[in-house]
Amino acid sequence: MKARLVPVYFPGKNDDFDRQLTALKDLLAGEAELLEPVLLGTALPDADAVVFPQMLGEGYRMLDQFKAIPLPVLVITSEFGTMAMWDWELASYLRAEGVNVITPYDLEQSRKLCRALGVKRQLIQSKFLVFQDNPGEGFQPEIFKRFYWWEDECVQRMFDKFGITVVKKSFKELGARAKAIPDEVAQPVWDEWASRLNLDALVPRQVLSALKIYLAVKQELDADPSVQGVGINCLNESHFSDTTPCLAWNMLYEERRLIWGCEADSVSMLTKFILNRSLNVPIMMTNLYPFLMGQAALKHERIPAFPNVPEPENHILVAHCGYLGVLPQSFATEWTLRPKVLRIVDDNATAIDARLPEGNMTLAKLAPSFEAITVVEGSLEGYAQYPGSDCLNGAVLRIPDGYSLMERASSHHYLLMTGHNLADIRLISKVFGLDVVTL
Incomplete structure (x- = not known):
């Protein structure tokens, strides 16, 4: 526009x-x-x-x-x-x-x-569509009930500040519709995309299930062109589907630049939409595991120790759903769809194993007030693999001040971008009426 x-x-x-x-x-x-x-x-x-x-x-x-x-x-x-x-x-x-x-x-x-x-x-003319039923009532409620993006206050503040409307629909119904799509409807999509997707690690049923979620979401988009982002409560309520939407998010971004929301995180979706559309920069959402968190982070990822690096206090391991996270192919240096890693999703589910280029990177996310955006620049130093864990291929980030991040970060979900983008974020923040808080 x-x-x-x-x-x-x-x-x-x-x-x-x-x-x-x-x-x-x-x-x-x-x-x-x-x-x-x-x-x-x-x-x-x-x-x-x-x-x-x-x-x-x-x-x-x-x-x-x-x-x-x-x-x-x-x-x-x-x-x-x-x-x-x-x-x-x-x-x-x-x-x-x-x-x-x-x-x-x-x-x-x-x-x-x-x-x-x-x-x-x-944004004023757009909607974000999120599929969820009873957030927090599914798997790991002790974790998922804590998240701000499911609060009515959060949705209202997003609308008041940016004009974006969040529409909620049933994940249970979406999962049932996807399962009901015949294999012979999904197979031509597989044939069309086969040369563009690395699916060698999967069996046919895994691929067809993933493609059916893509088709079910695409039907929703075709019915309402104002939808610019879609999220699914895909972990907490994973019992509503026999797969995960990772492949669908990749395909829909590559087709129509659709913004996706892992775990239906609408705050990440909004941050991603603003930064990706304004700056044309590769961007993804992932989890932060600062080395300063120690055992609280290690236990969650089921890993014995963080990588051995100088100044560990200024390093972060980032990973989501077993790998770096959902990353579109056009942003990645390596990209493969693999079988699921997390225990709380269906055995038929899949996850993207992909890498961003090493070098300069930026982390950013809108603050809960939606009056500021938090930003830190650093570097992606390399990748770490822990066989048998929930981090089979995560990235190691170096930032200037890990203590500052621990005190001022707004979420465990952050948006990871290639390059140093602080100057550009400061520039466009004046358009959106946002303060920039550097971590």
């Missing part, structure tokens, strides 16, 4: 404004629709942000008109699609007076801002 930008000019605009506006229409053609220009201080049309192709000294004397703008204010005044350095002073003055001024200094930042503005508008 393209951002709708309304160009704003000062009284007495000149040819420089027109030249820059023409340049912006070309530079941002893939990300933004530029509306008809309006005079600063006059009524604005329906738009996602205003953009100033030209800044003038009159701005110091038009503070009230700036304060009356209810939208983010983008300053993109150079022919290169960035702010001009001469605009620092006026931008700083306006920010000090409470105006939400955003000054991208790189063309790609301008494009990311436009994508973020489009995402912000799309």
Whole structure:
């Protein structure tokens, strides 16, 4: 969805404004629709942000008109699609007076801002669909009853802040519909995807069951195009299905960029949607097991010890459902669908064994208030395997300050991205009205 930008000019605009506006229409053609220009201080049309192709000294004397703008204010005044350095002073003055001024200094930042503005508008028109029946009442209730994303308060706060609607449907019914799909309906899908999927580790029944979940979810998406993300309470209520949705999430992301929610974690889905759509960055959800957690983490993963590394206090083992977690093929350096690992899912279930590239990484997640996003940059140092455990292939992350993460992390679920993305997250956070908390 393209951002709708309304160009704003000062009284007495000149040819420089027109030249820059023409340049912006070309530079941002893939990300933004530029509306008809309006005079600063006059009524604005329906738009996602205003953009100033030209800044003038009159701005110091038009503070009230700036304060009356209810939208983010983008300053993109150079022919290169960035702010001009001469605009620092006026931008700083306006920010000090409470105006939400955003000054991208790189063309790609301008494009990311436009994508973020489009995402912000799309959220208001979108739904997340979650399949669950009685969260916490199934397997491991002592764990699952603790999670905020199942609270009505959480759903309401997401709607109040971002406009996203969470629709709940029965996992029991979805699982029954999937099981009822004939093998001869699922087989052509297998034939179509066979060359793209590494399924050699599975028997036919495992593959067909996984594909039937894909088909059942796809029917829901086709019936309601406003659904942009789907989650299933796939572990806690795994008795409602003879498989897991991991393969379906991979296929639906590759087909239509559908955002997925392991364990129906809608907060992870929302974080993932905002960051993936705005930044076009590979992203996934996984569990954090900080080395500082000691035996509490080791026991849960059924492993004897963490890897031997320097400064263990600044390291995290990350894993989910036996491997790194659900990772789409287009993000992965290695990708295989394997038999299930966790004991609480059906013996016929499957899990993705995949890897992100080693090197720079970022962890992020929206805080429960939805007024902030927590972020930490670090590096993916390598992978650790523990045969016979619940961590057959997890990743080892290094971060700057493990003690800070322990004190300020918002969840055991975090979104793991390739690259260092803190600067870009700070940039787009201004679009969504979020504070950035670095861990």
